[in-house]
Amino acid sequence: MPRxxxxxxxxxxxxxxxxxEIIERxxxxxxxxxxxxxxxxxxxxxxxxxxIEAIEGGxxxxxxxxxxxxxxDIYSKKNQPVVRKxxxxxxxxxxxxxxxxxxxxxxxxIRAAMDALIDFGRPANIQLAVLIDRGHRELxxxxxxxxxxxxxxxxxxxxxxxxxxxxxDEVILIAKDTEETVNSKQ
Amino acid sequence: xxxxxxxxxxxxxxxxEEIINILDTAAVFKDVLARDIKKxxxxxxxxxxxxxxEPSTRTRTxxxxxxxxxxxxxxxxxxxxxxxxxxxxxxxxxxxxxxxxADFVVIRHGSAGVPHFLSSVLKxxxxxxxxxxxxxxxxxxxxxxxxxxxxENIEGLTVAIIGDVAHSRVAKSxxxxxxxxxxxxxxxxxPTLMPAAINNLPVDxxxxxxxxxxxxxxxxxxxxxxxxQNRGFFPSLEEYFKLYxxxxxxxxxxxxxxMVMHPGPINRGIEISTDAADxxxxxxxxxxxxxxxxxxxxxxxxxxxxx
Numbered sequence: 001m002p003r004x005x006x007x008x009x010x011x012x013x014x015x016x017x018x019x020x021e022i023i024e025r026x027x028x029x030x031x032x033x034x035x036x037x038x039x040x041x042x043x044x045x046x047x048x049x050x051x052i053e054a055i056e057g058g059x060x061x062x063x064x065x066x067x068x069x070x071x072x073d074i075y076s077k078k079n080q081p082v083v084r085k086x087x088x089x090x091x092x093x094x095x096x097x098x099x100x101x102x103x104x105x106x107x108x109x110i111r112a113a114m115d116a117l118i119d120f121g122r123p124a125n126i127q128l129a130v131l132i133d134r135g136h137r138e139l140x141x142x143x144x145x146x147x148x149x150x151x152x153x154x155x156x157x158x159x160x161x162x163x164x165x166x167x168x169d170e171v172i173l174i175a176k177d178t179e180e181t182v183n184s185k186q
Numbered sequence: 187x188x189x190x191x192x193x194x195x196x197x198x199x200x201x202x203e204e205i206i207n208i209l210d211t212a213a214v215f216k217d218v219l220a221r222d223i224k225k226x227x228x229x230x231x232x233x234x235x236x237x238x239x240e241p242s243t244r245t246r247t248x249x250x251x252x253x254x255x256x257x258x259x260x261x262x263x264x265x266x267x268x269x270x271x272x273x274x275x276x277x278x279x280x281x282x283x284x285x286x287x288a289d290f291v292v293i294r295h296g297s298a299g300v301p302h303f304l305s306s307v308l309k310x311x312x313x314x315x316x317x318x319x320x321x322x323x324x325x326x327x328x329x330x331x332x333x334x335x336x337x338e339n340i341e342g343l344t345v346a347i348i349g350d351v352a353h354s355r356v357a358k359s360x361x362x363x364x365x366x367x368x369x370x371x372x373x374x375x376x377p378t379l380m381p382a383a384i385n386n387l388p389v390d391x392x393x394x395x396x397x398x399x400x401x402x403x404x405x406x407x408x409x410x411x412x413x414x415q416n417r418g419f420f421p422s423l424e425e426y427f428k429l430y431x432x433x434x435x436x437x438x439x440x441x442x443x444x445m446v447m448h449p450g451p452i453n454r455g456i457e458i459s460t461d462a463a464d465x466x467x468x469x470x471x472x473x474x475x476x477x478x479x480x481x482x483x484x485x486x487x488x489x490x491x492x493x
Contacts, residue, residue, distance in 0.1 A: 069218070069226040069486075080188050080490025083214045119223040 005132070005150055005158070008169035014147030015044065018129050019051035021145050022098060029053075031124065032096045033061040037113050038084045040102030041065075043164040044131055048100060063088035065099075070112035086116070093121035098145075102160040104130040107141035132171055134158050192491045193305040193312040194484055196321035197362040205363060209331050212476070212483035218255070219479055229256040229489055232289040236262045237279075238315070239295045244450055244474060245315050245325070249292045252481035261288075276300065280307050290485060293317075311488040319353045324484060325449050326359030328477040330367065332469055333404055335476070336445055341368030346392075346399045346440075348374040348430060349408030349457055350419070352381045356449045357408055361387055374398035375430055378419040395430050402440045406447045407432050407457045423456050434461040445469050 006014065026032055029052060036045030042064040049060040066084040068074075074081065099113055114126055129145035134152040148171075152158060155176035161167035187207050191199065200208075218226055234253040238246050246262065253260045263283075274282075283291060288310045293301050298318035305312040316322040334340055345364050351357040351373050358381075364371050371389040373380060380391060392398030399405055410426060420426045437446065446458075446468045454460050463470060 066214070069228040074228065075489070080487070082187075083211050083486070085214060086217060115227070119221065119226075121222075 002159075002172045002174045004170055005173050006148060006171040011131070011147070011169045011171065014131060015047050016051055018145045018147060019048050019055060022048070022127075022129065023052060023056050025127075025144065026096055029056045029058050029060060031094065032098065033063065033090065033092065034098050034100055035063040035065050035088060035092070035113075035117065036100045037109065038064055038066040038086075039165070040131075040160050040162060041100045043162045044102060044129075045098075045100040046164075048098075048129070061090045063090065063092075065113055065116055067109055067112040067116055070116045072108060072112065088120055091121055092117065092123045095121075095123050096125050096127065097123040098127045098129050100129045102131050102162075103158050104128075104133045104141075104143055104146075105136055105158075107137045107139035110141050111139050131160060132158055189487050189491050192488060193301070193314075194323050194488060195301050195305060195312065195314045197323045197326050197359045197366070198321065200323075200363075200366070202366045205327070205330065205366060208327055208480065208483050208487060209334055211487060212327070212331050212479040215255075215482040215486070216476065216479035218482070219475070225255050225257060227257045228486060229253075229258045229289075232256075232258045232489065233287055234258045234260045234290040234292060234485070235283050235286075235288040235310075236260065236315075237265070237283070237291055237293045238263070239265050239293070239300075240316070242294055242315070244477070245294065245322075246292075248474070248477045249313075249315060249324075249481055252478050253290070253485060255478070256482055256485055258290075258485070261286075276303070277307055280304050284308050284310060290488065311491070313484060313488070316355050319355055319358070321359045321362075322355040322449075323359050324477065324481055325356045326363045327484070328473055328480040329356075329360055329406065329447060329449070330363050331476045331480050332447065332473050333445065335472075336469065337403060340364065343369045343403040344372065344401060345369050345404040345406060346372045346374055346402040347406045347408065348395070348398070348432060350379045350410055351375055351408065352379050353411055354408050357406075360406065361389060365389070369404075372398050372402065376420050376426075395432075395436060396439060399432075399436060399444075400439045402444055404445045404447065405432060405437070405440055406449075409449065409451065410453055410457050412453065412456075427456050431455070431457060431459060432462045433459040434465060437462055437465070437467065443467075447473060450474070 034045040036042035045062050049062045064087045066086045068081045068083045128143040130143045131147040132150050133146045134150050157174040159172050161170050250260050290311045292313045292315050294315040295317050298320035301314035301317050347357050365388045373389050374392045448470045
């Protein structure tokens with residue numbers, strides 16, 4: 001059976017905590033902006049921004065980044081990824097950019113995101129906020145802000161459901177063998 | 187949604203969904219072209235071969251730049267300087283290109299059907315950059331993209347295509363694309379320049395320019411192929427311009443927000459007047475820019491087709 005890792009309240013609490021941590025580490029919000037990775041990361045970045053603004057005042061710029069054109073697994077995937085819109089309407093040069101993603105796994109998406117970001121300008125630094133860190137890194141990438149550390153098997157699935165995608169807020173883990181069992185019973 | 191075929195041979199073979207998919211993807215690539223760094227690493231390691239058997243500046247350059255923007259390696263085969271001039275067959279040329287490791291072959295040829303032949307021989311994706319008077323699919327896709335950029339929805343629009351439809355691969359690809367997306371297409375020109383199999387096409391024919399462009403949303407003028415002019419399709423260029431040239435005055439008959447398009451190169455004073463070509467409704471240069479985005483989208487989407 002799929003196992004709930006975070007319910008809607010846990011998820012909101014995790015976002016609130018990350019908002020506080022971002023402010024604390026950056027000693028405020030000066031020169032700070034958020035860039036969410038399509039798709040889940042964009043929703044999370046858009047939830048983080050008003051929380052940071054509510055705590056610290058001011059306005060945080062939020063952009064969305066599609067990494068499809070920068071992926072290194074484009075030919076190994078069964079289905080070609082749909083290219084989505086990148087929307088960064090502000091200059092990131094000299095800014096402290098917090099990349100936001102829903103699940104951190106091998107780290108390859110974050111590498112692609114950093115390559116993509118640097119094509120837009122030269123940030124002062126890039127930080128990484130993730131809702132779930134499920135381990136199994138294949139690249140030397142470490143998040144600065146983590147909603148929840150979740151040890152998993154490599155083949156497990158971690159799904160982040162968000163109300164922006166017309167689902168109830170929750171994070172669930174589907175163990176690989178469980179999924180096969182469920183499918184075989186259908 | 188993925189494209190069904192490894193090749194882009196014509197609009198006739200594409201579904202409306204596939205066309206929309208290409209246009210949506212092109213919109214993302216247009217954003218890439220607006221950035222300071224107009225290049226992405228997406229097709230790094232892939233090779234595009236441009237094989238042009240007919241003169242072309244804008245289409246070949248557009249394909250070359252689109253490929254480079256996607257980080258591919260590009261090889262341009264200049265046919266007069268290649269082994270083809272020594273008598274090598276097309277098939278042997280194609281197989282040589284394949285042995286060199288091409289992933290995409292972009293071909294323009296004076297004979298209809300050559301890209302189709304190559305697609306049956308090659309594992310590489312074959313992209314038709316114009317074959318005889320058959321099709322020019324990427325031109326039609328960039329035209330559709332340009333129309334959609336201004337009008338949002340192509341369904342229900344009235345599009346007037348003026349000129350030498352019989353010999354125009356651009357017109358044929360546009361007729362297929364526009365009608366698949368729900369536009370009403372009018373063909374305007376002398377009967378000698380209308381295609382023979384006209385009854386098979388879902389279009390309306392007008393031999394009067396004034397009647398044809400009245401109330402149109404989009405006016406697409408075609409290049410008069412001067413090389414055919416001496417074959418007696420119409421008496422003189424002067425008479426053609428008088429009867430079928432797009433002028434500022436005639437443009438007033440179309441809708442107030444009608445777009446003026448031309449696939450280029452323009453013959454000013456023959457198919458279009460300078461005031462119409464350079465006027466505020468002209469999107470001719472925008473078409474050129476959009477061609478890059480559309481060709482990037484085609485290369486990207488074909489790269490994902492697994493056969």
